[in-house]
Amino acid sequence: QVQLQESGPGLVKPSETLSLTCTVSGGSISGYYWSWIRQPAGKGLEWIGRIFMSGSSDYNPALKSRVTLSVDTSKKHFSLKLNSVTAADTAVYYCARDVTAGTADHWGQGTLVTVSS
Amino acid sequence: DIQMTQSPSSLSASVGDRVTITCRASQSISSYLNWYQQKAGKAPQLLIYSASNLQSGVPSRFSGSGSGTDFTLTISSLQPEDFATYYCQQSDSTPVTFGQGTKVEI
Numbered sequence: 001q002v003q004l005q006e007s008g009p010g011l012v013k014p015s016e017t018l019s020l021t022c023t024v025s026g027g028s029i030s031g032y033y034w035s036w037i038r039q040p041a042g043k044g045l046e047w048i049g050r051i052f053m054s055g056s057s058d059y060n061p062a063l064k065s066r067v068t069l070s071v072d073t074s075k076k077h078f079s080l081k082l083n084s085v086t087a088a089d090t091a092v093y094y095c096a097r098d099v100t101a102g103t104a105d106h107w108g109q110g111t112l113v114t115v116s117s
Numbered sequence: 118d119i120q121m122t123q124s125p126s127s128l129s130a131s132v133g134d135r136v137t138i139t140c141r142a143s144q145s146i147s148s149y150l151n152w153y154q155q156k157a158g159k160a161p162q163l164l165i166y167s168a169s170n171l172q173s174g175v176p177s178r179f180s181g182s183g184s185g186t187d188f189t190l191t192i193s194s195l196q197p198e199d200f201a202t203y204y205c206q207q208s209d210s211t212p213v214t215f216g217q218g219t220k221v222e223i
Binding site: 035044046047050058059060061094099100101102103104105107108109110 | 118149151153159160161162163166167172204206207208209211212213214215216217218
């Protein structure tokens with residue numbers, strides 16, 4: 001059974017960089033897209049972007065200038081960096097596996113990141 | 118970006134009720150439409166993919182239909198564990214976009 005686990009700081013200061021890692025266990029990291037989605041408290045889901053095992057990636061244009069995705073197949077993890085954060089970036093961040101591009105069939109439990117000084 | 122609009126935003130129902138949620142895309146997305154269920158404090162779970170295909174392990178009381186711009190999620194007989202928020206999502210093009218959610222309450 002594939003499992004995903006997000007990790008990273010739960011508190012980030014404004015203007016700094018949010019960095020999260022998603023570790024994949026119980027399955028291969030190869031052959032899939034791996035996505036990041038976020039959800040502010042009490043609000044809906046926002047797609048951040050996705051990366052393929054080859055390193056090719058797609059980003060939400062609303063965040064593209066601030067987002068970098070990367071993947072390390074040897075360590076079976078992929079990462080999100082979001083720079084110049086503000087309070088508007090406070091959210092639960094989820095990583096997910098796309099069984100086909102855009103269809104997330106396995107999700108991490110989510111990690112709350114708060115942007116505050 | 119493709120806009121996804123769900124209706125209603127919330128609904129009250131009872132155990133055993135038939136529940137229907139609709140989702141409309143701002144342009145045709147063929148059958149690239151997924152439905153997710155999210156319970157409070159939990160990650161979303163995939164229910165239906167490609168508009169009408171039941172994800173493995175999902176009860177058969179859930180069904181999806183539609184193509185183009187109009188889609189429907191139906192729960193044939195609502196169970197206590199079905200009280201949750203449901204999201205549609207288009208996977209036709211990037212950026213992937215979600216509906217605003219439909220909260221199903223008692």
